[in-house]
Amino acid sequence: MLAECLSENSLSQTNLMHKGFIKTATLLGALSVALGAFGAHALKQQVSDYAVNIFETGVRYQFYHVFALLASGILYKEFRNRFITWAGISFITGMIFFSGSLYCLMVIKAAVLPGYNWVGAITPLGGFAFILGWIFLFIGCSKGSNA
Numbered sequence: 001m002l003a004e005c006l007s008e009n010s011l012s013q014t015n016l017m018h019k020g021f022i023k024t025a026t027l028l029g030a031l032s033v034a035l036g037a038f039g040a041h042a043l044k045q046q047v048s049d050y051a052v053n054i055f056e057t058g059v060r061y062q063f064y065h066v067f068a069l070l071a072s073g074i075l076y077k078e079f080r081n082r083f084i085t086w087a088g089i090s091f092i093t094g095m096i097f098f099s100g101s102l103y104c105l106m107v108i109k110a111a112v113l114p115g116y117n118w119v120g121a122i123t124p125l126g127g128f129a130f131i132l133g134w135i136f137l138f139i140g141c142s143k144g145s146n147a
Contacts, residue, residue, distance in 0.1 A: 021073030029063070039052060051109040058099040061102075062099040065130060066095075068133060072088035081145060083139045097129060098125075101120065
């Protein structure tokens with residue numbers, strides 16, 4: 001009876017983890033498309049080319065890593081281990097820090113706010129999280145389940 005309960009709880013957690021990554025990827029994917037459309041149509045008329053390029057880089061990397069997060073969610077069902085979990089968390093963290101800091105930097109450049117360029121120093125932290133995510137994904141697929 002206890003073993004059944006534990007295995008059901010484990011299965012439930014597995015479903016929550018991979019479904020959570022998949023759901024997050026779908027929402028961030030929709031956001032990427034919306035931000036891309038905003039950048040292509042509304043933003044180009046309002047800010048400098050430099051600021052638009054910053055924004056587009058954030059959108060592009062967010063969109064790339066939506067697919068990495070989606071893959072993490074799908075692969076978690078086959079390779080149930082902490083490295084796949086860390087990969088998904090790293091991809092989300094990277095999108096927040098890398099893309100998020102670039103979105104903020106675009107606003108700073110567009111509004112010509114001196115003294116806030118330090119926000120750009122956050123971007124490499126997000127890039128490092130992306131790199132870790134790919135490494136964790138590789139290790140997770142190499143280890144198999146329950147590593």
